[in-house]
Amino acid sequence: MDELIMLPGPTAIPPEGLEAQSRQMIGHREEAFSKLLVRVTENLKKVFFTENDLLIFPASGTGGLEIAIVNSFSPGDKVLSVTNGVFGQRFREIAKAYGVNVIELDFPWGEPCDYDKIENFLGKYQDIKAVLFTHNETSTGVQNDLQRMGEIIKEHDALLIVDAVSSLGGLPLYTDKWGVDMVITSSQKALMTPPGLALVAVSPQAWRQIEQSTLPKFYWDLLKAKKYYEESRQTPYTPAVSLLYALDQALKLILKEGIENVFKRHRVLTRALRRGMEKLGIKPFVPWEIASYTVSSFYQPEGIDFKDFKDHLVKKYKLHFAGGQGRLKDKIFRIGHMGYVNQEMILKTVESIGSTLEDFNFKADKVSALAETEKIISEELSRNEL
C-alpha cells in the first residue's frame, strides 16, 4: 500500500475487498444475489454476536441512525439521549428532527459516562421508550461501557439503541448477551468495506415497538425490509451490489482470523500505538481505562501549527489521519486503527510522526518509541490468551 490510511473512516480496504469490487453486476432479483445476501447476513450476525434480524441498507452510518429513529418511535415519544461527543449529539439531533421528545444527559467530551446518573434518570422517567447510546465515540476516542448500559436497561422497560458505527468488529460487542435491542453500524469502519452500507440488528422487543411506530418512513422501512428478506431473500429496493461483494470478503477475513482474535489485535495495537506516541512526547487525550480500541485521540503537539504538522505528514509520509471535531477541533487529533490494520501500519505511523517531529526540529526519541511499540505488539499478540 502506497498511502497509509489511518483515518477514523473510511478505513483501508484489504486487497481481497478491492478485488471483489471488480466483479461484474448480478441481478438483485436473481438467485445468485439471494445467496450473496444470505451469506453476508448470516456472517454479519456472527460478528454482531446476535441471532436477531439483521438488515442492510444502501446508506452511510448517519442513515443507519435515522433508520433506528424513524422506525422505533412516534412523535412525542420520550427517549433518553446519553452523549459524550459529536456522534452522540448527532444521534440526538436526528431524534429531535423527527419530533421525538428527547431527554438530554450529557457528559464531558473525553470522559466516561456516569452510569449511576443514567440509572437515576431511567428511574425518574418511567415512560422512557429507549436510550440512545454511542458505543464508541469516534470524536474523542472514548469507549463507552455498553455492557454496563445493558445491565442497567434490563431493569427497565426501554429499548437500548446503540450507535456502534466505529465499534462493531473492533471492540467487543455481544449484542444478545448484553441485551442490546438495536445495533447500528456501517461498512467503512472496522468492517473494512468502502462506505455506503448501513447495517441494523433488531431484537424481538424492538420489533414490537417498531410495529407501533407512526413516524413517516418509506425507504427506511424496517418491517418492509424484514418481509422482503424473509419471503424472498431480497431487499425492497436495489441493493449496493459491489459493496456487498466487498463486505462478503471482509467478513470471510474476520471469521477466518476469529472475531475474538480481531478484538485482541485491536486492543494490543491500540496499547502499542499509545505507548509509542507517549515515548515521542505525544500525550493521549483519554486514559487507557476508557480508551477506544479503534480510534486513538492525542493532544496536538505543542509549538507546531497543527495544519502544518498534518499537511507535512500527508505529503512527506503519506500518513492520513484526522483532526479534532467540534469543540475539540484545535485540541486533539485522531488516528484510526480499525479493520485492516496490522503491526507494520502501527509502526509506520509512530515512525512517521517521530520523523515529522524531527523535521520540525523537535526532539523525538524515535528509536525507543519504535522499540517500545514493537515490544508490546510482539509480546502481547503472541500471548496465548484473548
Add this chain to the structure above:
Amino acid sequence: MDELIMLPGPTAIPPEGLEAQSRQMIGHREEAFSKLLVRVTENLKKVFFTENDLLIFPASGTGGLEIAIVNSFSPGDKVLSVTNGVFGQRFREIAKAYGVNVIELDFPWGEPCDYDKIENFLGKYQDIKAVLFTHNETSTGVQNDLQRMGEIIKEHDALLIVDAVSSLGGLPLYTDKWGVDMVITSSQKALMTPPGLALVAVSPQAWRQIEQSTLPKFYWDLLKAKKYYEESRQTPYTPAVSLLYALDQALKLILKEGIENVFKRHRVLTRALRRGMEKLGIKPFVPWEIASYTVSSFYQPEGIDFKDFKDHLVKKYKLHFAGGQGRLKDKIFRIGHMGYVNQEMILKTVESIGSTLEDFNFKADKVSALAETEKIISEELSRNEL
C-alpha cells in the same frame, strides 16, 4: 464478459469502472476527495444538461425519490401525481407516506399519458405545488413525454419533479431547456455504475420551495448538502467513495463518446432489438412511438412457461433480463439496454432468445432476425446525423 447483463438495473459496468473500484480509500475530509467530488459533480451537470445544483447521496434510486419528497413539501401540500406504471406508483406512495396531499392521475400501463388531461388538472387545482412525473417507466418500457410536460408546467406555478432513474444518460433529457425543477436518478442504470448513489439536480425555483418545507428530515437534508458542497466541496456525512470512483470513470466514458452520440446509440440499439425480436415472433409490448430507449418490454412468448424460458436463457445462454412487475408480471418481460451496451450485446441477446425458442421446439428465423438487427445498427449508427 462472461455473463450477458441485460437487466433494467443494475446494468453492466465497463472495465474502467470495475477497475476504478479497486483503488484504495481516501479521506472524505481531504483535498483529494474534494477534487473527485467536484469533477464528478461538474461532469454530472453536463450529462444532466443543467447549471442547477447537483447533489449526491449514498442511497438507491428510491432514496433519491424520498429526498425529493421530504425536502420539497410540508404536510398537506397538494401535488399532482401522474402515473402509468410501477415506478410512478412508488413515487406517489412515498409522497403519501409523508402526509402529502396527492391528487392522482393514472393512465393505463403501457400507454402514453394524456397531456391535455394533465393540463386540465393543473388548471382545475390552482394550488398544486408540484407534479410528480416519471420520465421513463421501467416497468413497462414506456418513455413519457417530458419535454411536453415541461411546456405544460411553464404556464403554472408548480414544480416539475422527475424520476429519471432509468432515463438519465440514456434518453434525451435537457433539464434546463425543458424546465425540470428536480431530476432524480441513480448510479446503476444508464450511468453504468454499481448501485448505491442517488443523484438530485435542484433548480432555483425548487430551492425556494425547499426553504419552506417542514417535513422532517436529517440524512436527506438537501440544504445541508448544498451548504457543505458550497463551503468545503464535501458531503455532510461519509460519501460512498468507491462508487464515486466508478461514476467518475463512467462519466469520462460518456463525455468522451459525446452525450448526443450516447443517446443515438441507445435509440438505434432499441430499434434494432425490437426488429430482431419481431423477426423471432416476439411482440413488443408498446409501440415504437412511446418506446423507451433504455428498457424494452415484450409479450411473453406464447406456449412456453415463462419461468422455464427465463431459467433456460440464464442457464444455457447466460442472458440476464427481467420479468414483468406488478399487474404485468405474467404478461411481459423486459430487456435492459442502457449504459454499457453495444451492438455485440444486442446481437447476442437476439441470438440467445432465438436459440431458446428453437430449444423449446418453436420455429424462429434466427438468421434473418440477426441480419435485420445488424443491418439497422450498421446503417443507422454510421449515419452522420444524431
